[in-house]
Amino acid sequence: MSTRRAGAAAFVLAVTTTGCSAIGESVQDDGPASDRVVVVTHDSFSLPKKLLRQFETESGFEVVVRKAGDAGALTNKLVLTADDPIGDVAFGVDNTFASRALDAGVFAAYEHDLPAGAGDHSLPGDDDQRLTPVDNGNVCINVDDTWFDERELAPPTTLADLADPAYRDLLVLPGAATSSPGMAFLLATVAEYGDDWPRYWADLMENGAKLTAGWSDAYFVDFTAGGGEGDRPIVLSYDSSPAFTVPEGADASTTSALLETCFEQVEYAGVLDGAENVDGAEAFIDFLTGAEVQASLPESMYVFPVRDDVDLPAEWAAYAVQPDEAYAVDPSEIAANRDDWLREWSDVTSR
Known part of the structure; x- marks a missing residue:
């Protein structure tokens, strides 16, 4: 199998496997809320372990990942638990489901400076900046x-x-x-x-x-x-x-x-309204939009970064035309x- 075919096979595994991301394997759901940040996401969320370890070391927060199905199931769960959120930050609600989550009051505002290019993918109508764009395709x-x-x-x-x-x-x-x-x-x-x-x-x-x-x-x-x-x-x-x-x-x-x-599909991250660890949630959003995570997205989650100052892998730059x-x-x-x-x-x- 060629390396490119192997990459395609890895793509299938990434988008169809439940609960097997590097992040999901690396943490335990324990410890005081102030020391951990609970990330609610979809089943195909995956990032390199090295980057997760770096975030934990630099931020001081342990990451706990709770997976909730595909983007639709994730949104439904967030809406149903809006009054008693099941985490601190959510990633993976996309532009086809985002309005439902916002209308239900799922997310709190996090007004911060977006990296260059990310603002082009902001959700129309989200004037309070409750959702931060992370990737697109x-x-x-x-x-x-x-x-x-x-x-x-x-x-x-x-x-x-x-x-x-x-x-x-x-x-x-x-x-x-x-x-x-x-x-x-x-x-x-x-x-x-x-x-x-x-x-x-x-x-x-x-x-x-x-x-x-x-x-x-x-x-x-x-x-x-x-x-x-x-x-x-x-x-x-x-x-x-x-x-x-x-x-x-x-x-x-x-x-x-x-x-x-x-x-176009855009995936967002947002601080859950009523989160126990708002500081951790905001730090994790900054992490997702940081240059290192953004550069890893094509090969870890098969999506494009929203930042315009990171280089794509050579094959993406040549053949993945948007x-x-x-x-x-x-x-x-x-x-x-x-x-x-x-x-x-x-x-x-x-x-």
Whole structure:
């Protein structure tokens, strides 16, 4: 297995394994509250042990990690425990769930100076700076360039192209009701088509789009460039995915992200309102936005840093191209319509 393929396999492990991050293994949930900072996060949170040890040494706080499922489950748990918070600081609520958490009073303000570039990813409407941006990435359609080249067929480039009969039975993607990237893609279609998005989805399904429960099934089982026996050369994945499909010794990736189809995801950290250790929570947020942690994010959590003064790994810099503009939906609109959109999406895709 090449180092790049090994990296892709590590990516799958990182996003699907529960409770196995380096941080989660390194601490015990004991000691006085003033000596420890309790971090509530999603299951795929992982940082190098060396950096965690450095934070503990420099801050004097022991880190306790409590994992709470994916971003949606994390948000739900934070909302349900808003009056009696289960930690001091939370990381992993993203822009598709953030408004719900803010409306429920989950987070307290932490007005501090953001590092260069981070402010570009601040949550719209969060004037009190209750959420601090930590990382970002884009959910994008990816294509197997080799498959298309061998058949002398031009790949799609836009959302509209995916419903073209030329690409019948070629697309696989995780469902919006069971997958964070699937939900992001639904939001991209809402941003593009407005109230007509259900018609687009009906066309997409009529054109033979295949839905899976999660990203790993779509990418590693059905995608032709996913390393398995897949037969679909178009898949929903990430703008960083092409960095993991560069053959050993080659100078080009065999896949591409379609940059006109992307929806930006930003993950945030925030001090939990009513936290026992506010100082520890604020120190941990500063740690997450520090240069060393930011530089580690691509290889530890497969996301882009929000700071603009850190260097990306060479393969990311070369092959993980981000769009100049990505689809976005106002967080308050997502909060108001998420449940209705998911119900309608389920109706359309199950016909």
